[in-house]
Amino acid sequence: MKRKKITFVCTGNTCRSPMAEAILRSEIKKRKIKWWDVASCGIFAEVGGTMSPNSREVLQEIGISADKFAPRQLTQNIIEKSEVVICMTDKQKQILEDCGKVYSIKDICGYDIPDPYGCDIDVYRITREAIKNACNAIIEKFINNTENK
Numbered sequence: 730m731k732r733k734k735i736t737f738v739c740t741g742n743t744c745r746s747p748m749a750e751a752i753l754r755s756e757i758k759k760r761k762i763k764w765w766d767v768a769s770c771g772i773f774a775e776v777g778g779t780m781s782p783n784s785r786e787v788l789q790e791i792g793i794s795a796d797k798f799a800p801r802q803l804t805q806n807i808i809e810k811s812e813v814v815i816c817m818t819d820k821q822k823q824i825l826e827d828c829g830k831v832y833s834i835k836d837i838c839g840y841d842i843p844d845p846y847g848c849d850i851d852v853y854r855i856t857r858e859a860i861k862n863a864c865n866a867i868i869e870k871f872i873n874n875t876e877n878k
Contacts, residue, residue, distance in 0.1 A: 733812035734766045735871065738821055742771030742800035744781045745817045745842050748857055751788050751795045753864045757872070765872055768811070770803035772824060781846065783853040791857070813871050817842040834863045837870055 735753065739746035746769035754767045780798045788795050801807075805828070808814055814831045816822040818841040822833040835841050842859055845852045 730764050732764050732766055734768060734810060735813045735815060735867065736803075736807055736811040737767070737769040737815050737817070738772060738803055738825070739769070739817040739842075740771055740773055740821070740844060741778070741846070742769055742774040742802075743778060744784045744844060744846050744853070745856060745860065746771065747780045747795060747798050747800070748784050748788060749815070749817070749842075749860045749864065751793050751798070752857070752860055753867065755793050756864055756868060760868070762868070762872055768801075768807070770801045770807055772803055772821060774800040774802040776800060776802055781853075783845070783848075783850050786850065787853045787857045790854075815867065817844075837866050838863045 737746040737749040750767050750769035757765055757767065778800045780795055785795055808825070808828045811830065814825065814828070816825065816831065816833045819833045819835050822831055825831045833841065840859065842856060842863065845856045
């Protein structure tokens with residue numbers, strides 16, 4: 730079976746999409762799901778930057794390490810190589826709508842994932858929990874529906 734990729738997209742690829750990437754990757758591993766990879770990018774990512782320290786900390790609180798993460802700029806090539814592209818907000822999805830196979834978290838779960846950038850650690854924890862819930866829905870909608878095909 731051919732490998733498939735889910736790519737998460739946010740603005741800078743330092744807070745939300747790296748958390749989503751790490752959480753979904755952890756869930757895929759925990760559930761022993763094969764054939765799926767996870768990545769993340771930013772529409773306006775600063776290449777050479779780092780993950781937000783608060784994002785890294787709230788992931789560590791639930792036993793997920795993201796030490797090797799580095800922000801990446803979204804490209805057309807990344808979109809083309811992805812089975813599914815999932816934006817954190819509807820506004821981000823609107824920017825990429827002409828690219829096809831682009832969804833927002835709101836399409837899947839009924840809510841956007843607001844940017845926690847500049848907020849305190851508790852806002853990052855709330856964001857993490859919203860992303861965890863979204864990742865479970867993503868597994869049901871996209872992965873479980875194709876694993877047996």
